[in-house]
Amino acid sequence: MNRDHDTYDSHADAGSDAEPRLIDHLIELRARLLRAVAGLILVFVCLLPFAADIYAILAQPLLSSLPESGRLVAVDPAGGFFVPVKLAFFAALLVTMPWLLYQAWAFVAPGLYHREKRLAMPLLVSAVALFYTGCAFAFFLVLPSVFGFLARFTPEVVAMTPDIGKYLDFVLVIFLAFGASFELPVALVILVLLGWVTPQQLRESRGYAIVGVFVVAAVITPPDVVSQLMLAIPMCILYELGIVASRWLKPREDAGTAGPSPTA
Template sequence: MNRDHDPYSSHAQAADGAEPRLIDHLIELRARLLRAVAGLILVFVILLPFAADIYAVLAQPLLGSLPESGRLVAVDPAGGFFVPVKLAFFSALLLTMPWLLYQAWAFVAPGLYHREKRLAMPLLVSAVALFYTGCAFAFFLVLPSVFGFLARFTPEVVAMTPDIAKYLDFVLVIFLAFGASFELPVALVILVLLGWVTPQQLRESRGYAIVGVFVVAAIITPPDVVSQLMLAIPMCILYELGIVASRWLKPREDAGTTPGQTPTA
């Protein structure tokens, strides 16, 4: 039998060609992961000597609502050490988010079409910027308002001495909630680009979206009206911005498409 026309031989050659490509992808993935982790560890080590100072800054929204003699306490004997270290790690994670996302982008970008690359990069940058904006909004506006509201309703016979670990967990949850909620415009644009919804459908569902926003805000925020409103109102505004952005991008996507023809890469 002629080996040049042997189907089994061609399949073996294809398998031999696929295996090196798979190994190359795994090597690239390993390199990207190592770079991402190395960057995170480097920033964490740099921030570690300033962990106590970072916690002092993070505690300002609460301390501003306490009496002059008010202070935080450490219920756990080791909490005074481990809590600032935990905060330094999450601070490093927050600061290196662009670097981590860049490594993920550099790994998947070679497999994307030009049109996908052109859309993915602005969406990625917008997502990072909106997450940072949500965290800043929570720190400078939401937390002082929430703690001021809670302090006014605390009886005078009760001394507010929050635990440093529970306070950190509370603040991290607030940061995550507001940072993720501010991603709403990016999520709407992605849904429109995927063809799951249209800008017209988003406009028609505005009433249901507002009700859903207030329900979500009531679930993920502390049990006070101030924080719920301070999350729900920006989300309603961001919903409108998502509609505007999707209307702006969708015609650009459809501009090069003729009836019955899908966009080319």
């Protein structure tokens, strides 16, 4: 009877200890979310007065492909106001991405082992840098090439007057597609570190990966050859970089986790 009573007391103590820990985690999560949202709102408010200027910069790849008299139009009467505001919000989201990811990292990091922290931080920094690189690649190289290609094949009797809202949606999709596609090396490294694949398997599957890359590029890019090739070729290069990075990290990971050999 005493043994049952002691068991009940131990379970009660464990439950009473778990409840404060859960409350502490919820309080910490709320604080991190508030900091993340506050940072996003602060940057958004700072960018809001420059929303029209930001849109003018974003429209340059298209305007440079149009005749000198070419301009964008706002089909929606309120589009001239809401579209730049929408762009300012997405620009704030892009600018504050490191801050948002840091808040997520600060919440998760205390529960990670030292080895996991040592690997997670470089992967997180690499993921952010690659996403920015993909967006910059899309803006400076892909968009001018795509719009130049489309303008050359547009009949002269057709006046190109794109809607500002549709243009913004198009550019955001391109940014997201290229930013996410440039995360391929990080995704491959994570798969290798999790033990789901090996660098040797990635090398042997190179042919299938190239076919898959071209299929993905054909699906997520506009229906023109230029943008498809400008996404597929960098992804093939990034696939090779992912193999190299996984081969470099995997031996270090195995060396770090290997324990001392047993002695007789």
